[in-house]
Amino acid sequence: LAKTTQPISMDSYEGQEVNITCSHNNIATNDYITWYQQFPSQGPRFIIQGYKTKVTNEVASLFIPADRKSSTLSLPRVSLSDTAVYYCLVNNAGKSTFGDGTTLTVKP
């Protein structure tokens, strides 16, 4: 299973754009990149998934360079409620190994 590396923590302020980068140097050809958000005492919640280039949905964008060895989750105009742990996973229709995640703290 591909290993992922993310910054342990990030701080931001309300209204700012936040970019969290994940490294996955050993990503396989068939692997997709998926990002999850987790609040304390809750299960992870799906944010966005992509394979290459750029994906955008109503809550985030995901940027994936051509070599696919990294990806960047972009959260536009964060609010206090976006304070959570964010996990990047690479998977191929099967089990995924969670990395350590990034704890994002949004300050007023």
Add this chain to the structure above:
Amino acid sequence: GAVVSQHPSRVICKSGTSVKIECRSLDFQATTMFWYRQFPKQSLMLMATSNEGSKATYEQGVEKDKFLINHASLTLSTLTVTSAHPEDSSFYICSERGKGNQPQHFGDGTRLSIL
């Protein structure tokens, strides 16, 4: 809406008790489900893969006789923590494998506290 329903959300019991956690697929297509454990301020750790109609596959270091998994239908997988002890106290989370390249969907987790 939610795809996976997990119950109970919280359990507090005495040492030596066996505890069953249920994970239900609300789209009736759970051929494969995963069970994770998460200790405070740590990431999720995969315990086992639950396959409908067959034996579960356990990750290295996870005692299969301690953590019994049953997956008899497309809608329900259960994890039973047998003779639980304080060190088994943790947050247990199940997920349903996505179809094709679709992402996993997770339950809301079960907080297990053994006194």
